Amino acid sequence: MINIVYRLKSPKFFEESIDEVELDGVIVRPTHLSICQADQRYYQGSRPANILDEKLPMALIHEAIGEVVFDSEGNFKSGDMVVMIPNTPFGEDVYSPNYSYSSKFRGSGFDGFTSDLVNLPEDRVVKIPDDFNLNVSAFIELISVAYQGISKFKQMAITPKDKLGVWGDGNLGFITALLLKELFPKSKVLVFGKHQENLNLFSFADEIYRIHD
Numbered sequence: 001m002i003n004i005v006y007r008l009k010s011p012k013f014f015e016e017s018i019d020e021v022e023l024d025g026v027i028v029r030p031t032h033l034s035i036c037q038a039d040q041r042y043y044q045g046s047r048p049a050n051i052l053d054e055k056l057p058m059a060l061i062h063e064a065i066g067e068v069v070f071d072s073e074g075n076f077k078s079g080d081m082v083v084m085i086p087n088t089p090f091g092e093d094v095y096s097p098n099y100s101y102s103s104k105f106r107g108s109g110f111d112g113f114t115s116d117l118v119n120l121p122e123d124r125v126v127k128i129p130d131d132f133n134l135n136v137s138a139f140i141e142l143i144s145v146a147y148q149g150i151s152k153f154k155q156m157a158i159t160p161k162d163k164l165g166v167w168g169d170g171n172l173g174f175i176t177a178l179l180l181k182e183l184f185p186k187s188k189v190l191v192f193g194k195h196q197e198n199l200n201l202f203s204f205a206d207e208i209y210r211i212h213d
């Protein structure tokens with residue numbers, strides 16, 4: 001199957017290339033993508049020149065959902081909406097791929113999701129329930145990052161959890177504060193940030209602070 005991949009060749013310059021997609025695993029057509037700060041740093045050229053030389057050309061974006069086009073195993077129907085998992089385990093350590101040196105990450109170690117079609121192994125694809133908002137679902141990868149942090153915190157923290165502070169008023173701070181509010185309903189969630197217009201959006205938080213105050 002013919003595929004077009006949109007790769008960042010150098011800062012602020014993309015190139016299109018025609019590629020072949022093999023019909024094995026799950027083939028997904030990305031529909032909703034979210035831009036990470038990590039993508040911005042490649043696009044703006046704010047990473048060191050040797051890193052840019054080593055990684056580019058590369059398709060950006062690791063936060064995305066899409067529509068299944070084909071599944072060789074038949075577990076997914078065409079038209080199913082799915083989240084694509086950017087982390088891909090290689091080698092032995094398949095139990096904690098997030099922490100394994102042999103894992104590769106899309107949009108960092110190899111091509112991300114800016115292509116017409118993406119080929120993924122079955123276990124790198126998760127079906128999205130029918131009633132999910134697809135614009136919000138584009139953030140599921142980012143939500144999983146916040147959720148992972150909170151799960152580890154829950155396992156390890158032995159201090160009281162009646163007051164929880166979140167530093168940061170960007171989207172990761174917003175998602176983390178919102179998850180904390182759901183997962184620790186009895187705790188107060190305090191948000192510390194720099195931007196009043198962002199902080200105003202944290203209407204569910206118990207207290208907000210501007211750090212320069």
Ligand SMILES: [Zn+2]
Pocket residue numbers: 036037038062063142
């Ligand atoms: Zn990210």
